[in-house]
Amino acid sequence: MNIELGKFNQLEVVKEVDFGLYLDGGEEGEILLPTRYVSEGCQVGDMLNVFLYLDIDERLIATTLTPLVQVGQFACLEVAWVNQFGAFLNWGLMKDLFVPFSEQKMKMQVGRKYVIHAHLDDESYRIVASAKVERYLSKDIPDYAPGTEVDILIWQKTDLGFKAIIDNKHSGLLYENEIFCTLETGMQMRAFVKQVREDGKVDLILQKPGFEKIDDFSKTLLDYIKEHGGRIHLNDKSPAEDIYDTFGVSKKTFKKGVGDLYKKRLISLQENGITLAES
Structure with a gap:
């Protein structure tokens, strides 16, 4: 059995202890689900849907909380604190999400929100985030048909309008003269594909196209x-x-x-x- 760090996993309860439950992590061994996340009536043999990440001691730990972002996803998160190594984002879990200075476009400031991509660091096997989101967007040409309804995350303001991340994968653009509401970085909403250009760029609109x-x-x-x-x-x-x-x-x-x-x-x-x- 292979577990996925930074994502939800279906794991079996194998042991009950005073401070929580141990779950079967396969080759990774037993993984603790602390008491605060154990629902009443849960027992050995039950299958639980848990999110896996590393605690402050870099040990695998499980939670039933849903983080604001998972590995492979984009999100707009607030900076909780900064130290000499980088910034730490609030993603809804006890341990904050780390963004090294090398992964920041500009020096992140406490209290401000930034669009980031969460991924596993190849060297440390830690869950980290990067504000250099362009490198994590798909280079493939999307096969959206005009009028396709999609989920978008407003990414950044440009001279032409607003860049958006489509379906956690592609980059798109909402043109200023076709926007009839107030948009801000980090907003999540539904949109429609106006067209996919020959170069793979996607034009978006906020209302269904056509007559x-x-x-x-x-x-x-x-x-x-x-x-x-x-x-x-x-x-x-x-x-x-x-x-x-x-x-x-x-x-x-x-x-x-x-x-x-x-x-x-x-x-x-x-x-x-x-x-x-x-x-």
Whole structure:
């Protein structure tokens, strides 16, 4: 049995002691799950899903806590403290995640958040992080079709817009003139693939592309009005950010959806909002 450090593993309970449970780690021997993480009724022979990392004495230890990042993943984490060797990030576990100075783009500061990649150091077999995330992004050309829905992590602001990490693997870009909400580094959200360029770069948008989105949104808007007593206080003069916060679409899409419903005589337009048309 091979265990994976920095990830969740299914391990069997083999021994109970006063300070916790020992789990079968195969060639790595028995691994301690401290009492604080042992659920009531757990006993020898049970299979547990645990995260494995190294404690302050560099010993394998298990926890049932879910860290903010696992080995092979990207995340935006806050610096808890800094010493002469590097920075230490809060990733939700008792021992902080180490970022050597050599893996920092700029000197990290306590209290600030940075996008990092977690991996195993080849020499020390420790879980470490790097802010030089470009080297950990896939060099393969993605095979996304236009309109594919993806998970993204907002990475950094550029002159063109915002770089994002797609599905923990690829780099993408949201263009400034197609963003209708406030974005910040570290935000996680859903997006759509606009296109994959010949060079492998991925253009993203925050709303479903193509004409289909107008019809989809018209129905969404109508359902929303019905669910809110037949009236909403948004209209085509409302701020774009208020529209996006409510529906997740641009003001342009909102106005087209409103126009579609109005032409079908399903809604009435008021100075301070929209109401369902009287039947």
